[in-house]
Amino acid sequence: MAIHERDPGMVEGGGQRRGSSPPDGRSGVRASDPTRLASWLSLERKQRLAGWAFLTPAILYVLFAFALPIIYNIVLSFEQTSPATIADITAPFAGLANYRFILHDPTSIAAIVHTFEFTGGSLVGQFIIGFSLALLFSLRFPGRTFARSLVIVPWLLPLIVTGVIFKFLFQLQGGAVDQLLVNIGLVHHPIDWLDNPHLALWTILIANIWLGVPFFTLLLFSALQDVPLDVKEAALMDGAGAWQRLRLVIVPIILPVIEVTVLLGFVFTVKVFDLVIGLTGGGPANSTQLITTWSYNLSFQQFSFGEGAALNNLLLLLAVICAPIYLMLNRGSLGRSSGVER
C-alpha cells in the first residue's frame, strides 16, 4: 500500500501536489549588477531554507496525523476487517461490501438521518439565539461587558463533562429541568427526556444548542462591531424601523461572517461525539445514534473497523463538501505573506 505524498486538503480546484514543488525561482531579485547577484541569491536561498526548516515539523505532523489517517481510513473501508486483522497492516480486500452494509443496516441509516436532523435543528437554534444575543450585546446597557465575557463559559468545559451535566439535569428522578417545568406549571408530570426514544433526540439537540450558542454569539457580535456607525445612522435618518435596519442594512453587511459561522457551525455539529456519548450513549434504542457514535460503536465495540471506516468516509464527505466554500471565504489570507524580503 503506497502512501501518496498528497495533501488531504487539496480538494478544491486542480488537486495540486506538495512535496515535489521545485524551488521558487521567481523571487524579487532586482539587482542589475551581476557581481552582486550571486550574494543576493545565496541570501535568498538561505532565507528560503530557513523558511522550510521552520515549516518542516508542521508538514510532517500534518502528513502523519491528518493525511495518513484519512488515506488509511479510505483503504480500511474497502477491507474485510476482523478482530484478528487489527494487528496486521492490511486485511483482505472486500470490495464495496462495507458500503453495502451501511446502506442496508437500519441503524446506520437511522444514524445518518439523525445526524441531519440534529445538525439542522442545532444550526437553526444556535443561529436564532446566538444572533439575538449578539444584537443584545451590541446595545449599550449596564453589565454588557460582564455578560459577554461570561457567555463563553459553555465553550471551555470538556465536552464529556457537558454531556454528563445535562444527563444529570434531564434525568427523570430528581432532574432540575423537570422539577423547574413542574414547579412553574408548564407541565403536570415530569417528562422522560432521556429514556423516551421520541424525545431523546430533542434532549441532545437542546444540550448542543446550549453548547453552540456562545460560538455564534461571539462571531456575530464581533461582526456587528465592525458595522460602521454612520451606516446605521444613515438608515435611521432615512426613517427605517429596527427590523428594516436589521434586514436591509446590517445583515447584508455582515453576511460574509454569517456564512462562515453557519458553515463552521455545520462542520462542528456534524462531528459532535462526546456530548452524545455522555448524555445518552446513542440510546435509548439507538434513537440518538449519530454517524459519529455509530461509527465508534461499529469500530470499537463490534470490531468491524471496515464498516466503521465506510461510515466515517460518509462523514468525511459531508465535512469536505464544505471545504471549498470555507477556503473561498478565507481566500484573502491563504497565500498572504508579509515577509522581510518584500
Add this chain to the structure above:
Amino acid sequence: MTRLQRSRTLRWLCTFASLVALAIVLFPVYAVVVASFESTYTLFSGTYHFWPASPTLANYRTVLSAQAANVVTSLIVGLGTAALALVVAVPAAYALSKYRLRVTVVVVSSLLIAQIVPSIVLATSLFIIFHWVHLVNTYPGLILADGTYAIPFAILVLRAFFFSLPNEVMHAAKVDGASEWQTFTRIVVPLARSAVITVAVFAFLNGWGDFIFALTVLNGATIQPITLGIYTYLGNYSTDWGAVMASAVIAIVPAAVMLILAQRYIASGLTAGSVVG
C-alpha cells in the same frame, strides 16, 4: 413617557434579558458545583435541590482517592499537548507569515481543512496505525492524537498575529548580524509572547478535555485521564452522581482558572482561529 425615560427603561430591559440569558448559560455549571456537595441520600431522594440540602465533602473524599492519578495523567497530557503544539506551530506560523514560500497556500489550505476533519475519522485510523508503531496506550500516542485539535488552530492564530509584527524589527536584528534562528528565538518569540500563551492555554485545554482519543487510542486502564474516569462512572445502571459531579468539578477547574487568568485573550483567540480572513 419621555424619550429619556423610555431609553432608560429599554436599557434596564436589556440588562434583564442578558441576566436571563446568563442564568441559562451558567445554570448547568452552578448545578454541577451544588450537586458535588450534595449527600448521596439527597441526590437519590428524587427531588432536585437548587441549594445543597445537606452539604458534605464526602464526594470529594471519594473522588480524590479514586481520581488523583487520573488528574495527574490529564495534566501530563494537557502539558504535553501544549508543548507539542508550540514546538510545531510557532515556527510554522512564522514561516507561513514572514517567508515567501511556494507551499504557503497549500499548507494554509490544508490546515483550514484539517480543522474540519471529524476526530472519529482520525481516531479509527490512528488506533490501527498506533498498533503498528506501538503507540497504543502511551502518552506520546495520546498527545500526538490530541495535537490534531490544537495544532491547526495554533498555527492559524499565530500566523494572524505574526502578520501584525512589523518587519523592521526582524530586519534590524539581521542587520545586527543575527541569524534566521536567532532572529526567531530572541526577537520574534518574545514579541509574540501573548499570542504564544493564548495558543498554549488552548492546547492545554484540548489535551485536558479530550475524550474521544482517550477512549480510542488508550486501550486499557494503565493510562486514564479524568475525562475517561468520569465516563467509567456512568457505565453502571446506578450512577454515583455525587462522585460524578465532584469529578466533573475537578475537570472544570482548569477551564475556570484559564477564564480568570487569560480572560482577555480567550474571546479573541476563540474567534481568530475560525475567521482568518
